[in-house]
Amino acid sequence: MEWVIFGFLGTWLILSALGTVFVKNPIHVILFFLSALLAMSAIFLSLGAELLAGIQLIIYAVAIVVFYVLAITTIPWEKIKRFEGVYKNELFVASPILLLLFIFMSYMVLEGEFAKPSGTVEDNVRELGKELFTSYLFPFEVASVILLVAMIGAIVLGRKEE
Amino acid sequence: MDIMKAYIILSIALFLIGLLGVIVRKNLITILVSTELMLNGINLALVTADKVLGRVDGQIFAFFILTVAAAEVAVGLGLVVAIFRLRGYEASHEITHLRD
Structure with a gap:
């Protein structure tokens, strides 16, 4: 199956x-x-x-x-x-x-060969949220800065030349 | 054969098809779409590794890849539209202004 x-x-x-x-x-x-x-x-x-x-x-x-x-x-x-x-x-x-x-x-x-499994995940969403907001908190904040920079860059690139 | 190896091979195939698209396409926008295919291949490999190892770290990296993909689309399409507007409508082999 x-x-x-x-x-x-x-x-x-x-x-x-x-x-x-x-x-x-x-x-x-x-x-x-x-x-x-x-x-x-x-x-x-x-x-x-x-x-x-x-x-x-x-x-x-x-x-x-x-x-x-x-x-x-x-x-x-x-x-x-x-x-x-x-x-x-x-x-x-x-x-x-x-x-x-x-x-x-x-x-x-x-x-x-694959590595040996090092744990089991029962509730995927819950585990993911817990991990994202504890171990990966700093990369999460940096991602927001990346999005801000991309937004400013897109506005600067897309505007008409004076 | 383990089914997880089949998923990894599928992700390699997706990545290489995206690379082929970046090499052979003439249109700038379709080159950007091919880079998105490559990013999807990476995501598939990360999620498969997660499933094998029984962890969630790979999915978190896949989230960050999604973020970077969104930023890349915003900036890349801005660049393409700016090229089209300032230099006229050009294929990818005609953009040599940096070289000349």
Whole structure:
């Protein structure tokens, strides 16, 4: 049963990722990306990370995808026609190298051993919250500073030159 | 074969597909989308390691990756729109102003 779920979700994820890379139209790229995000969220659920699945849906599938669609709709279509698609030469050079890399890394994963489990998690969300607000409190605060800096940077980059 | 190894291999495949997208795409916005795919691959590897080890630290790192992804989208799309507005509509091989 586990393998059936893995096969379904993995096939869905890989097909959407390939669609994201190879489809021409930018709106279709965003739709394939959204499909990949939904598959990703389902995989998180099947791995027992419920809170992360929900946050994946809220942040990625709502906020980031809407942001991309808004940015795409501000760009005129007739001018974007000229450079859609992929570079053929780079594709022929890069795909064998990346395939070789994939085979090599998969071989290392298959041959290697996992570390021994060092604990059990009964209630994922409760454990996560406890850990996030005690051990990881300082990185949590720093993340807010990163978001503030990104907001200011986006405003500075996006404003019209006087 | 352990099913967790299959999940790790899936995450490697997702990361490499994203890398392929960064290398071969012409459009700047789709290059940004491919980097998001790479970040998703990392998240999947972290959550799988969590499931194997029975801890929650990897999921917390995945949260921080989500935060960085949101910041990256804001700044990256700002840069792309600024490039389009100031330098005209260009493919990724035409942006060589820093080199020249």
